Amino acid sequence: MIRQKEIFFRPRVVCLLLLFLYGSTVLFAQEGEVVRVDTTSFEAASDSLRISMADSLKINHQEGTPSKNQLEDVVECLSMDSLIFDIESQSVFMYKGAKIDYLDIHIEADYVQIDFAKNIASARGLPDSSGKFVGMPLFKNNDLEFTSKEIAYNYRTEEGVIKDVRTEEGEGFLHGDVVKKLQDNTSNMGQGWYTTCSAKEPHFCLKYNKARVIPDDKVVTGLAWIEIEDVPLPVGLPFGLFPIAKGATSGIVIPRYGEQENRGFYLEEGGYYWHINDYMDLKVLGDIYTRGSWAVKPSFRYKLRYKFSGSFYFGYAVNKVGQPNTSSYRESRDFNIRWTHVQDPKARPNSSFNANVNFKSSNFNTFNPVSTTDYLSNTYQSSIAYQTKLFNKKGNLTLNAGLTQNTKSGSLNINLPSLSFSLQRLYPFKRKKATGKKRWYEDLSLQYNMAAQNTINTTDTLFMDYFRRGTLSQHFNNGIKHSVRIQSPMKILKYINVTNSFNYTDRWYFRSVRQKWVYDSLFSGTYDLSGHVQTDTVSGFVRGADYSIASSLSTKLYGMFNFKRGVLKAVRHVVTPSVSLSYTPDFGDEKHGYYKDYFDPTRGEFVTYSIFDGGNYSAIYGGVPAREQGLVSFNIGNNLEIKVRDRSDTLVGTRKVKIIDNFNLSTSYDMTRDSLRWNPLRLSGRTKLFNLINVTYAASYDPYALDSLGRRINTFQYAVDKRLFRPSSTSYQFSLSYSLSSNKLRSWREKRAERDKTRAALNSKLGTEEERMEIAENPEMFLDWDNPWNINIGYNLRLGAAYRYGRYGEVTKTPSYIHTISARGDVNITPKWKVAFNTNYDLAKMELSYTRFDIHRDLHCWEMSFQWTPMGYTKGWEFMIRAKSSLLQDLKLTRKKDFREY
Structure with missing residues (x-):
């Protein structure tokens, strides 16, 4: 109708x-x-x-007066x-x-x-x-979007009333029985809840009687309480405040609470976060304990897109452990400074500035570690580096400041600064336009490098003592080194590579050593020779220059053995022999001024010493060679490969397998020595078996015999016991690292299914022909995949021996033995349960070493974890259940007992 x-x-x-x-x-x-x-x-x-x-x-309306509707x-x-x-x-x-x-x-x-x-x-x-x-x-x-039961909206005033509304605000979800939307786009809610759970029936929520929503800012509620699975908890809040701004906002960081046996109840990691602007922020956190310990840890971050980014952190902690006035009481004041700065490569393509500074007092990680790795680590390195290209990119300048610190021993090694400059290899005789055959001298090249260092090796306590006294600069060791290398490569008889080179090194120092004999008595008689050597460090510029010449010959020899039948198709052996001759003149003569002498009355002779080494001073780039040296070096490199049949390779049908990656034999002969001219024979090799096991080998064999005091003498070992060499040291190492995961197993299954699908499916008598064809064409659809998992197994065996020869020819062999196995991985027992483990076992000592177990449960909008380290320095456990959303990162329950409480 x-x-x-x-x-x-x-x-x-x-x-x-x-x-x-x-x-x-x-x-x-x-x-x-x-x-x-x-x-x-x-x-x-x-x-x-x-x-x-x-x-x-x-x-008819009055002109210029629109209708109200x-x-x-x-x-x-x-x-x-x-x-x-x-x-x-x-x-x-x-x-x-x-x-x-x-x-x-x-x-x-x-x-x-x-x-x-x-x-x-x-x-x-x-x-x-x-x-x-x-x-x-x-x-x-x-940006406002919600679903509801009923809506009444005035589109002119932009106000409305909504019943039973559910909307998403930021990372959370809001629900209100009755909501009034106001003209300023804010909303007043009555009787509702707030949650970060995306389920239709949320697993938890914060219920309230009234609330106001300010879009892109915050949600403010009145009296509120928590409900989990529709069960209200006996915990009420006078109000709730949830930021929903899309960008970063400033605010209070809620601390975590708990109790430690040796420091009492605590509030940790609480403070304030300040979002300064889009390019930088500041976070100030602190810890406080009821037994007097406290810490403050401000951190500053900055970033300018396409320019640079970095962060600065300073931590200061006062730690009081144990009961006062008892032997167990300890108090320490510790600090940690960290600075990182990374320049974007696009900012300045020809230069860069980067910093990675991590300096801390020796006890900082004992009481304030961020992770287990921090607690176990005791060596830290810091560096600040500036690098630029000069002379139309032909020169490279690098300026570094570095620090190496060992918190266990307290040692410090500081480079402040180190400078290096290098020029690209120059070819002064190379023609710009090559015509005809290349001349031999066109490959002659010139290379220049310069290095400078100002360094100090000390301990943290001595460093602070020098600093307080103002004598720090006196303990720095510095120097400059210039290196020039002229090189001319060529080929002889087409297959022999010959390289001739000249090397010049010039060292500049600002201190040197002087030594003299000083008698202990002012009135020493004729027979009173007691005294000592006095070493003085003299300030002033000195230089030490030396040069050497060298020539080397090398080639490659190939041996190939082919087989017509069987799995083995070919064996290839590559031998790389090389011989080199180097000569360094005698710079120990007094005319050069690098070596001086003093008379030792106890020995009745003059003693020669280097002006670059003595007492507490040692030149940073070393001294000048004292004697003439003419060295002939020999080296033979070996590589062995085989080629075997591979049925899976349908294109070539074979694959290469490395048997020996590298096996070297090397020794040298010094023509200028009056005795002991041969140096020990050194063997080294490495290979990888079955693409799994890494094998390394190293050994040293001496051709000379020893006297009754264990000193080398100018007699070959063969003359003593008919052996060509006497073993000095040997070392074998076998290591294995193998990973297996569900994805890798899946890949294997897919390849196998692809290879065998036609044969397995078509030859089967089960099912219809159409079903067998479907299985053959889509094998992955019929495989039963396991839950995701992965495991990594590591194995390490190292055998070594050092040989010591006694007075009567007896041999003492001191073996070294390291034998460990490790395993780590994780398994998804169900899609929501994950178990991870990391364990190590010392097979030599027959005991477990570092072991840790982790259990994780995904609770949709919550997550639960349990970490347990049953033994060792980091022994402890931690249980935590928390909300996943970063908005509610402080909504968590933690119970733990860490290594500091045992």
Whole structure:
């Protein structure tokens, strides 16, 4: 039935409503029919209806005075079922899949009514055949989006009332039984809850009686309490405050609480976070304990995109452990300074500045470690480096400041600074335009390097003592070294590589050593020779220069053995022999000034010493060689590979297997010595067996025999016991590291299934032919995958021996033996349970070493973890359950007992 004063269309209508005002004309319509009345026209397309006012319809308004009901833009409507216009009440009714878009407002529901007289849009769901309400309203306004049971919205004042609303704000979800949206876009809520759980029925929530939502800022509630699985906890809060700003915001960092046996109750990691701007922030955290310990830890971060980024941290802690006035009481004041700075390579392509500083007092990690690694570590390195290219990128300048610290021994090694400059290899005789055959001298090259250092080796206590006394600069060791290398490579007989080189080194120092004999008595008689050597360090510029020449020959010899039958197809042996000759003149003569002497009356002779080494002073780049040296060095390198048949490789059919990666034999002969001219024979090798086991080998064999005091003598070992060499030391090492995971196993299965799918499926007599073809074409769909897991197994065996020869020829062999096995991995017992482990076992001592177990449970919006270290220095356990959302990072329960409490 069709009512008067209504226009009814179905099944799908889209309308554009333009100034739908003051209409009183009576219209009639049948289904799918448009009736023209008066001068108002309704033009309907196949899926749309457009309503417009004709020119002859006169509405008199004062010019410049818009109607109070006038719309600012077009209202777009969509209805999947039906749409009804009631011109008398100036309303539109839409059913099933209704949508309205006006300005930045979007409403969806199964029932929507627009009252143009009151400027109100209402929406709600409709019951289906079972009586369940479906098509509940969805409201969108800019970034605001929510679903609800019922909406009444005034699109002119932008105010509205929403019932049973659920909306997402930041990382959380808000629910309110009745919500009033205000004109300033804030909302007042009554009787609702807030949660970060995305489940339709949240596992936990914070319930409240009233709340206010300030978009992109915060949610403030009144009296609130926590409910878990619909069970309220006996914990109330006077109010709740949840930041929902999209960017970073400043605020208080809630501390964690607990108890330690030796420091009492505590509040840790609490403080304030200050978001200064988009480029930097500051966080100040602190710890406090009831037995007097405390710490403050400010950290500053900065970042400028495409320029640089970094952070600075300073930690100061006062630790009081044990009961006062007892032997167990300890008190220490410790600090830690960390600074990192990384320059973006795009900022300045020809230069860079980077810093990584980590300096701390020796006891800082004992009481304030961030992780287990921090507690176990005792060596730390810091560096600040600036690097730039000079001379049209032909030169490279590097300036470094470095620190190496051992908190266990207290040792410090500081470079402040170290400087290096190098030039690219220059070819002074190389033609710019090569024509004809290359001349031998065109490959002659020149290379220059310069290095400078200012360093000190001391302890942290002595360093502070020097600093307080103002004598720190006197304990630095410094120097400059210039190196020039001229090199000329060439080939002889096509296969022999010959390289001739000249090396010049010049060292500059600002201190040197002087030694003299000093008698202990002022009135020493003729037979009173008691005294000592006095060593003085003299300030002043000195230099030490030396040079050497060298020539080397090398080539490669290939041996190939082919086999026609069997799995083994070929064996290839590559031998790389090389011989080199180097000569260094004698710079120990007094005329050079690098060596001086003094008379020792107890020995009745002059003693020669180097001006670069003595007492507490040792030149940073060493001294000048004291004697002439003519060294002939020999080296033979070996590499062994085999080629075997590989059925999986359908293209080549073979694969290479390395048997010996490298096996070297080396020794040298000094022509300028008067005895003991041969140096020990050194052997070293490495290989990888089955692509799993790394094997390394090293040994040293001496051709000379020893005397009764264990000293080398100028007699070959062969003359003593018919052996060519006497073993000095040997070392073997076998290590294995193997990883296996569900993904790797899956890959193996896929390859195997791909290779065998046709044979396995088509030859099977089970199922129909179509089913067998489907299995053959899609094997991965029929594999039973295990839950994800991975495991890594490590094995290390190191055997070594040092040989000591006694007075009567007896040999004492001192073996060294390291034998360990380790395993680490994790297993998903179920999709929500994960167990991880890391354990090490010393097979030599037959005991466990560092072992740790971790259990993790995914509780959807929560997570639970348990960590247990049953033994060792880091023995302890920790249980924690917390909310996943970073917004509620302080909503957690922690119970632990760490290594400091045992």
